[in-house]
Amino acid sequence: MSTETLDTVSPAEETGLLSRSGVLRRLMRDKVAAVAGLSLTLIVLAAVFAPVVAPYDPYLTDLTKVMQPPSAEHWFGTDNTGRDILSRVLFGTRNTLMLGLIGVIIGGFLGGVLGILAAYYPRADGWIMRLVDVMLAFPAILIGLAVAAIFGAGLTAVVIALVVATVPDVARVARGSAVGVMGQEFMEAGRAVGVSDRTLIWRYLTLNCISTIFVFLTLRFGQIILIGSALGFLGMGAQPPTAELGMMAAQGRDFLFMAPHIATIPSFAIFVIVLAANLLGDAFRDVLDPRLQQ
Amino acid sequence: MGRQIVHRLLVSFPALLGVLFLCFCLLQVVPADPAMIIAGPEAKAETIAAIRLELGLDRPIPIQFAEYIGRVLRGDLGRSIISNKMVSEELALTIGPTIELMLGGMLLAVPIGLTLGTLAAVRRGTIVDRFIMAFSVAGVSMPVFFIGLILIQYMGFQWGLFPFTGRTGPIWDGGLPSLVLPALTLGSVLIGPIARLTRTAVLEVLGADFVRTARAKGLRETVVIVHHALRNALIPVVTLIGLQAAFLLGGAVVTETMFSWPGVGRLAVGAIVSSDFPTAQGAIMILAIAFLSINLLVDILYVYLDPRVQRT
Numbered sequence: 001m002s003t004e005t006l007d008t009v010s011p012a013e014e015t016g017l018l019s020r021s022g023v024l025r026r027l028m029r030d031k032v033a034a035v036a037g038l039s040l041t042l043i044v045l046a047a048v049f050a051p052v053v054a055p056y057d058p059y060l061t062d063l064t065k066v067m068q069p070p071s072a073e074h075w076f077g078t079d080n081t082g083r084d085i086l087s088r089v090l091f092g093t094r095n096t097l098m099l100g101l102i103g104v105i106i107g108g109f110l111g112g113v114l115g116i117l118a119a120y121y122p123r124a125d126g127w128i129m130r131l132v133d134v135m136l137a138f139p140a141i142l143i144g145l146a147v148a149a150i151f152g153a154g155l156t157a158v159v160i161a162l163v164v165a166t167v168p169d170v171a172r173v174a175r176g177s178a179v180g181v182m183g184q185e186f187m188e189a190g191r192a193v194g195v196s197d198r199t200l201i202w203r204y205l206t207l208n209c210i211s212t213i214f215v216f217l218t219l220r221f222g223q224i225i226l227i228g229s230a231l232g233f234l235g236m237g238a239q240p241p242t243a244e245l246g247m248m249a250a251q252g253r254d255f256l257f258m259a260p261h262i263a264t265i266p267s268f269a270i271f272v273i274v275l276a277a278n279l280l281g282d283a284f285r286d287v288l289d290p291r292l293q294q
Numbered sequence: 295m296g297r298q299i300v301h302r303l304l305v306s307f308p309a310l311l312g313v314l315f316l317c318f319c320l321l322q323v324v325p326a327d328p329a330m331i332i333a334g335p336e337a338k339a340e341t342i343a344a345i346r347l348e349l350g351l352d353r354p355i356p357i358q359f360a361e362y363i364g365r366v367l368r369g370d371l372g373r374s375i376i377s378n379k380m381v382s383e384e385l386a387l388t389i390g391p392t393i394e395l396m397l398g399g400m401l402l403a404v405p406i407g408l409t410l411g412t413l414a415a416v417r418r419g420t421i422v423d424r425f426i427m428a429f430s431v432a433g434v435s436m437p438v439f440f441i442g443l444i445l446i447q448y449m450g451f452q453w454g455l456f457p458f459t460g461r462t463g464p465i466w467d468g469g470l471p472s473l474v475l476p477a478l479t480l481g482s483v484l485i486g487p488i489a490r491l492t493r494t495a496v497l498e499v500l501g502a503d504f505v506r507t508a509r510a511k512g513l514r515e516t517v518v519i520v521h522h523a524l525r526n527a528l529i530p531v532v533t534l535i536g537l538q539a540a541f542l543l544g545g546a547v548v549t550e551t552m553f554s555w556p557g558v559g560r561l562a563v564g565a566i567v568s569s570d571f572p573t574a575q576g577a578i579m580i581l582a583i584a585f586l587s588i589n590l591l592v593d594i595l596y597v598y599l600d601p602r603v604q605r606t
Contacts, residue, residue: 130308137309137589138316141544142581149320149566149574226437230548233439234563249439253552256443257451264447267440275435282431 026287033283040276047094056084058091058243067259079248079262080255089269092243095155096270099237099244100225102159107166107224108217114167115174116209119182120201129175132168140165140227141234148236158237162224169220170213177212178205211288218284222277229270245270302593306586313582318362320575321372322355366579372572374565381576384561389580391461392557396546398477403484404535410485411492411531412524415500426489433486438545442479442552450475459554476553483545484538491534495527502526529599536592543585558584 046053056074062082070077076085118128138146144161151157181187182205190204231237232246240251245266252263346352350361365371371381414426450458456474463469499505500523508518547559554560562577564570 133305134309134312137306137312137586138582139540139543139585141540141547142578142585145547145562145566145574146316146320146578149571149578153566222435226435227544229437230439230544233437233548234551235567236563246437246439249437249443253439253443256447260443260447263443264440267437267443270437271432271435271440274437275432278431278435 030283030286032279036276036279036283039272040280043093043273043276044097046090047097050087050090050094054084054087054090056087058083058087059241060084067255067262069259069261076265077259077261079252080259085262085265088243088248089245089266092245092248092266093269093273095238095242095244096225096229096232096246097273099155099158099162099228100221103162103224103228104166104217104221106159107163108170108213110163111167111170112174112206112209112213115171115176115213116178116201116205118171118175119178120197120205125175128171132171135164135168138164141230144227144231144236145234148231153236153239155238158228158231161231162228165227166217166220166224170216173216174209174213177209181205181208215281215285215288218277219281221281222274225270225274225277299594299597302590306590309586310583313579313586314363314366315359316582317575317579318359320578321362321571322358371576371579374570374573376565376568376570376573381572384573385558385576385580388556388558388561388577390464391555392546392550392559392584394465394473395476395480395549395555395557396542398473399480399484399542399545399549402477402481403488406481407485407488408492408524408531410489412496412519412527414489414493415496415523416519418497423493427493430486430489433482434490436483436486438479438483438548439552441482442475442549445475445479446552449478461556476549476555479552480542480545480549483541487538487541488531488535492527492531495530496523499523499527529596532599533592533596536589536596539585539588539592542588543581547581 060083062078065074065078065082067080068074068078068082074084074086076089079085079088114128114132118125140161143164144157147160148154148157187200187204190200195204228237229244229246229249232244233250235247235250238244238247240247248266249263249270252259252261252266255262350358353361369382371385373379374381374384377384410426410430414423417423446458449455457472458475460472461469462472465473496519504526505518505522508522509515513522543559546557547563549555550557550560551563558577558580562574562581565573565577
């Protein structure tokens, strides 16, 4: 019996993320999720096309138009150096989203690999999970502070903090899910007919765990954005004049009593992004993986 | 129970070593030579060499790490490069306000979160439930500093209700008003997650047999909810509140910075901004150890609350 025939019955195809029919349809049936998904799509599009959409240059200062409240000319007003806040929010969203995405993707990949390997190789399990425990001992903000202290504040410090914040939780979820798959009969069958470790890990194990990991990552995305923007707010992330939402809020804080919109608009933007991500994550979980519901 | 706690202590030992190592790295991998920073830009080569020798920077890394652990155990965390004060003294001054702030935030968040969560579970599916859940999702999605900005702007500046910069003193000595806004800021971040977790936990318990029995006995509904349902729902909630410790700690760092609250978080941020590595290292270490201790405490509390854990 060749492995090809086995591969065709590999259950990954049944439970795999992409092949699940009607996921999108079921998501759209949930009105809150639909609105959240639409908002997030619009936000992402606006961020991606920020250079095209933004009405002004986000770095152009105009000292004759300092701290103007929102108006027809400047929808979100201008900041303390006369820069257009709408344009800065668009570019800021771009940077903030990028940070979150990079953190979640790298962290999700590393965490997923660790968790799956821990489940597949019982001998490595103890070591991997101990490493994960040590990582869990550091709240993300602390990692950000430590990395910023060592290498200097900047986007790299934030990305490292976000990755470290993502890895241990993902590793736990991935391991939990993979241990469940390991107990399935098709794993034993695969091994009995001599499928290689590589194929077992990738086609049998990973493809069956991926939807759980994906759902978990969407659930975490909002939190990751919050951590990233908090680090930006503390001055550990993007450095001026780069627009990043958390850092913009921190800069606006100095002018809070004269022009509150400088600080509150970027903060509100973060709130909207995270809210949309959280609502969408919840909906994804309900549709794709009800087991995670807690 | 004793064995459980000892086991838990042993498990957290590697984590503690990790914390120490990271803090040690902080003193090692600095972009600039610490001896050169201390000596100043115009120091002679001999002065730098002398300082390097004094700090033990010429010895191999593992030995330096062992020595470092020895120093930490003796409570010697070095001197601040900026103020030249002992780091341990600075930490002793700032740890109190940080604990005060965290306790204040928890004291606000836990009762409100528990009440909202229980209410949402009991009134499941009604408008009350939906409203509370919408409120807590919004809370979970809110950056700490957004809440802080709004509180400073309105309750602090416009309405002049409470002071919003610094700490006027300990709570027992007229310091309470200055604690209100920072504690509210930190606490409001926790209300959402606690309410959500409580709702799920209470819902699970409400379906249990003993709740049905309690009702069948003819107990009043409030007694059933508070004594039977909530009491048992508290077990997962306590652990999950423990998981929020990271939230609490991160929130405290941001809150302290916003309100110029003289705590460890603000000390850490200030030290990093001014490249004061010894102080940064000490502050980060204390925060990490605080985090480990909270988790340990939660685990112990868990064993105490749920006697079943002991047997497994």
